[in-house]
Amino acid sequence: xxxxxxxxxxxxxxxxxxxxxxxxxxxxxxxxxxxxxxxxxxxxxxxxxxxxxxxxxxxxxxxxxxxxxxxxxxxxxxxxxxxxxxxxxxxxxxxxxxxxxxxxxxxxxxxxxxxxxxxxxxxxxxxxxxxxxxxxxxxxxxxxxxxxxxxxxxxxxxxxxxxxxxxxxxxxxxxxxxxxxxxxxxxxxxxxxxxxxxxxxxxxxxxx
Amino acid sequence: xxxxxxxxxxxxxxxxxxxxxxxxxxxxxxxxxxxxxxxxxxxxxxxxxxxxxxxxxxxxxxxxxxxxxxxxxxxxxxxxxxxxxxxxxxxxxxxxxxxxxxxxxxxxxxxxxxxxxxxxxxxxxxxxxxxxxxxxxxxxxxxxxxxxxxxxxxxxx
Numbered sequence: 487x488x489x490x491x492x493x494x495x496x497x498x499x500x501x502x503x504x505x506x507x508x509x510x511x512x513x514x515x516x517x518x519x520x521x522x523x524x525x526x527x528x529x530x531x532x533x534x535x536x537x538x539x540x541x542x543x544x545x546x547x548x549x550x551x552x553x554x555x556x557x558x559x560x561x562x563x564x565x566x567x568x569x570x571x572x573x574x575x576x577x578x579x580x581x582x583x584x585x586x587x588x589x590x591x592x593x594x595x596x597x598x599x600x601x602x603x604x605x606x607x608x609x610x611x612x613x614x615x616x617x618x619x620x621x622x623x624x625x626x627x628x629x630x631x632x633x634x635x636x637x638x639x640x641x642x643x644x645x646x647x648x649x650x651x652x653x654x655x656x657x658x659x660x661x662x663x664x665x666x667x668x669x670x671x672x673x674x675x676x677x678x679x680x681x682x683x684x685x686x687x688x689x690x691x692x693x694x
Numbered sequence: 695x696x697x698x699x700x701x702x703x704x705x706x707x708x709x710x711x712x713x714x715x716x717x718x719x720x721x722x723x724x725x726x727x728x729x730x731x732x733x734x735x736x737x738x739x740x741x742x743x744x745x746x747x748x749x750x751x752x753x754x755x756x757x758x759x760x761x762x763x764x765x766x767x768x769x770x771x772x773x774x775x776x777x778x779x780x781x782x783x784x785x786x787x788x789x790x791x792x793x794x795x796x797x798x799x800x801x802x803x804x805x806x807x808x809x810x811x812x813x814x815x816x817x818x819x820x821x822x823x824x825x826x827x828x829x830x831x832x833x834x835x836x837x838x839x840x841x842x843x844x845x846x847x848x849x850x851x
Contacts, residue, residue, distance in 0.1 A: 492837060554749045554781040629751055634835035635743060647832050 492632025492645035496624075498546050503575050506536065506544035511687040512680055515546040515640040517628045520563065520582040521556035521589055522636040527652030529583040531673040535680065542684055547579060548624045550636050558589040561612075563621045565594045568611035569603055577601050639676070641683060648675045697801040697812055697827050704730075704816040705799040710770045711787035712777035716763060719820065726759030727823070727846070728816045729839060732802050732809040734830060736768045736776035736786070744811070744833040745782050751836045752784065758843040760815070763787055767794050767808060802827060815842055 498504065498513055516532065518525040536545050549566075551559030562582050569578035581597045582589065598608050611617060628638070632645050639646040649672040669677075698704070708717040721728050733744055745764050748755070755762055762784040768776070773786035789796045789809070797803035802812040813834055815824035824842045828834040 490838075492835060495837075552746055552750055555746050625750075626754075629747075629754070629836050630840065632835040632837040634747060634833035645835075647829075 494640050494643040495630045496627040497643070498544075502546045502548065503570060503579075504544055504546045505576065507541040508544065510542055510544035512539070512543045512683050513546065513640075513642055514543055514680070515548060515643075516637050517548050517550040517624075517631075517633045517639075518637040519549075519551050519556055519559045520566070520585075521559040521587060522552065523587070524635075524650060524652045525637045526583050526586050528637050528650070528672075529580075531651040531670065531676075534669070535673070535677060538677075539680060539684075543680060548628060549621045550625050550628045550633055550638070551621065552636060560621065561591070561594065562589045564612050564617055565597070565608075567617045567620065568608050568614075569598070569601065571611050572603050572607065574601050574603055578603075641679060646676070646679065648672060648679060651676065697810070697825055698814070698822055699825050700822055702822045702825075704814065704820050704822050705796075706820070707796045707799065709765070709787040709789060709796060711763075711785045712770065712773040712782070713785045716785050716787055718816065721761055721763075722816065722818045722820060725761040726818050727761070727843060729755065729760050729762045730800070730812075730814040730816065731762065731764045732797055732800070732812040732814075733764055733766050734808040734811060736766055736772050737779075743780075745776070745786065746780050747833065747836060748784070749780065749782050751840070754836075754840060755843070758840070758847065760839075760843055765789050765796060765809065767797070813839060815839065815846070817846070 494515060498515065536543060549563040551563045553560055566575055566578045566582060569575055578597065578601060581601065585593060585597070595605065598605055651670060651672040704718065706717070706719045708715060718728060731744065731748060748762055752762065764784070764786040767789050769790045770788040773788050776782070777786050794803040794809060797809035800812070800814065802810040804810055811828040811830055811834065813824065813826045814822055817823050823846055824839070826834060826838060
């Protein structure tokens with residue numbers, strides 16, 4: 487068995503869609519496909535993690551539409567980019583994941599109206615070869631970085647191979663309903679890994 | 695038995711699969727490289743599995759002279775359905791009878807009745823030029839294959 491490290495070939499840059507503090511000690515990069523059910527299921531888990539870590543984690547989203555099994559994924563990725571040109575990338579990102587696969591052209595235009603995006607400009611941007619090239623390039627560099635399915639996560643540029651965030655096996659079913667649904671094993675393990683990285687940074691900081 | 699390593703002769707084989715019969719030595723007459731991707735089982739519960747990923751990368755593999763085949767212990771009928779459902783255009787081969795015989799020859803058959811998640815690149819002279827066994831639950835991805843194929847470009851075989 488070989489456990490080798492797969493590193494991001496494309497560093498996080500200003501061209502990326504990112505949330506959180508620029509100097510955050512942990513950077514989480516997700517390669518995902520809006521039509522992938524595992525990505526849809528991972529979405530709330532990632533949002534919960536980002537909310538709880540606040541400034542300490544920067545989140546970057548990159549496209550990895552898997553066209554052979556998800557025929558609408560590329561259009562959805564373009565829709566997010568086109569919305570981004572009108573300052574609504576994250577709003578569209580959220581809407582597309584929450585749509586849970588309702589991604590027809592009509593659906594997309596519905597979300598555009600909902601989010602107050604200019605439809606004519608949106609349509610024009612959807613056809614812009616520059617956006618197509620951006621999505622394609624992100625995907626191919628994702629392949630080069632070892633993306634091995636969707637979603638694939640990177641923590642501080644190294645591929646994270648923990649259990650799926652969409653894994654629904656409850657960790658502590660004994661906790662009861664009062665606390666709401668318990669996080670998946672995947673979510674708990676990712677949280678632990680982020681905490682471990684944060685602790686490592688603090689220890690190193692003290693030593694310096 | 696450990697997986698066959700780089701430099702070893704790749705055992706020839708013939709298997710039926712999603713697009714008819716496949717013989718390694720015949721394929722090596724037509725392609726500079728053959729990628730053998732052993733996987734545990736068809737229809738494993740992962741959204742975008744390895745075969746879909748390799749389908750997405752087909753243009754790159756072809757550009758580098760590599761022909762891809764997937765191999766598992768499933769029957770050819772299962773492989774055909776699996777290929778159809780995921781729009782996989784390269785052959786998925788049925789290492790079904792005697793079960794896992796080809797996987798065993800390459801040293802990647804497990805005791806629990808399935809093959810390891812293993813990758814081999816075989817060059818046109820029938821020599822293994824890359825050998826990798828992944829952790830079973832982790833899809834290895836295509837990055838190492840592309841790097842190796844690029845490194846092998848232009849080298850004498």
